[in-house]
Amino acid sequence: MAKVFLGMSGGVDSAVSAYLLREAGHEVVGVYMKNWSKNLPGMKCPWAEDLADAKRTAVRLGLDFRVFDFESEYKQKVVDYMIEEYKKGNTPNPDIMCNQEIKFKLFAETAFEQGAEMIATGHYAQTDGKNLLRAVDENKDQTYFLYRISADVIPKIIFPVGGMNKPDVKKLAEEVGLTVAHKSESMGVCFVGEANIKDFLGEFVETKPGEIRELESDKVLGLHDGAIFYTLGQRHGLGIKTGLPYYVVKKDMDKNIVYVSQNLNSLSLWKKEIQLKDIIIRGEHDLSKLQARIRHRAPLVAAKLEGDMLIFDDEQKSLTPGQSIVLYSGDNCIGGGIIA
Amino acid sequence: MIYLDHAAATPLSKHAFEVMKPYFDTEFFNPSAAYLPAQKTRYAYEAAKDEIAHVIGAKGADLVMTSGATESINLAFSTISKDAKVLISAVEHQAVRACAARTNNFEEIAVDKNGRVKLEDLEKKISPEVELVSVCLVSGELGTLQPMSDISRIVVAERQRRAMASEKRPIYLHCDASQGLGLMEAKVARLGVDLLTINAAKVYGPKGIGALYVGRGVKVNPLSVGGGQEMGLRSGTENVPATIAFATALTDAERHLSAERKRLQGLKQKLTKKLATIPNIKFHGNQKTQLPSFISFSVPGVDAERIIFALEMDEIYLSTGAACAASKGVKSPALKAIGLTDEEIAGSLRISMGKLNDEENIAEAGEKICAAIINEQKRLNRG
16 A cells, blocks of 8 residues: 555546545545636636635545645646747647646656655546556546656556546445535646637737638638637638638748638648657557547547658548647557647 | 534524515515605615614715625725825735725734734824725624724824814724624714724625715715716615615614623633633634634644534534635735734634524534544644
């Protein structure tokens, strides 16, 4: 039995994790990571309520509880990164960065400094002590967000709910009387990830309006309020009134122009191969026989990695620079890269 | 449930609930309308204001009804000019602190270890540019009564000095009576205040209704303009049902004031005696100058919030020392002002008793609170 520092978000998954770890006989220290506390337009940051929920669960289970204040590091490593990426015209994923830099690096380091032997979180993922593996609940699997965590830390992680189905987690929470059993679930892992990106960026970046042009004709179809806000493949929020929908197919950040097309088969939208950057691969694998996930919850598709080029068996739609493609060999989440 | 947080909210009294109901239903009229039924609603509203005013020794026309204490406090602060200086006690509620902070020119009046304003400090700080002195009737965190009439004497002396010196700048005394009202006498003349904030939510009235007493000759600037209700000082259709319920609740509280004080004093003695068995416990405030409903204490080393979460499992509800501040991780300025260490502040709890308490549930609460804290001390010692 180990001394385990468990990241507690105030949600049901980490609460059930706390219960399971305690039942397994571990000495558990609940930790709330305070990463962000600022309200955003139209969104109240629920950190104080989440902290109270996490602490309440810890008290009910008789666990030690601490707060790690990572606000300045989170701002620096996650938010600033995110803003920089958007400025470049990319669409970054803050949750992935948060896991890489905060939850499985800074939190882990701080926990080990304070005497932890293992760390745990309420993520839906598994490990075999060496590899990061997909969760039992295919529908909830969060390895997409975890693919960048360091190989060194994996042997020291416990994912107590990774082997369970989400409905069973909720049921268990209710059975053992955890007060967060019915707490509404947030989609993203981080608050910042949930915010309306337009509102969020509006707080940090000055934007100017620009033209929306049709790719094929170069005709100006309307105005946008900043190319930074648009993502490849995006269909809504373009403000173009026509019969068939337009899709964002290209962005020119220097000229602040968003290009759109009605042609779903536009070459800019569908790609058979894509260049990746910041690739990480944990361990030795046959890179010619991989499965790739191009976004959270997207079905796995066959692909091979040759150098920094990922080649799909079939064409894929809306591969967005800044987003991650995560690679699997069977159940093993071996790593992945960021679309260049 | 054993509810020990009457300083945060009180349940609406059945009597108050009954009297307000018709004004949602059959007597729903807009009191500004011309026809007779609306006029009757207006009369009922004005009578309720008179009734509320009577409790504080004023007339209905001296009151501006508001949405609660926070709005009343903001309205009280509207009296000052742009370059004015403000003095507030070091144990004020966040609403007063925030209003003062907005002026960019305020000072805190120091308090003694019991949280009572130091009069000599007020005398020292009451300079010619001070336009408003704001001191609570009772500190919400400590239950400490403030020496309002002594404070008033100092303010009046300064006002007289200015008159003699032909200085034009006015000076007013505002008292936030949201805590204490209904449990002690609060007559404006005896307190010597120019502005008095009162609130229904802590005297078994409804939430969302309060008032500001405005003394004669005191000029307040409306926060909202419109139809000119409340003599133009607070536009917007009058909250008739809540005002009527406030009047009833306050009158009922006033009627039973001395009996209720005595009853609470008895409960407080018993509970205090029981709590005194907790190792290292420290009580805040002086019995003589503390409201009979309040017990404020700290147990250094213990995290008060853990105690709250442990006791809620037994359906016992109380508050950390700084009710509003605690959950945000902000250290309570009031507890700091009475000289508590950070450790003591973190281990501070507040019990505020009231109608929902009796001998039996206070005895049970005493047992359970002691057990929860001693349990936590043991847990910490093991670690």
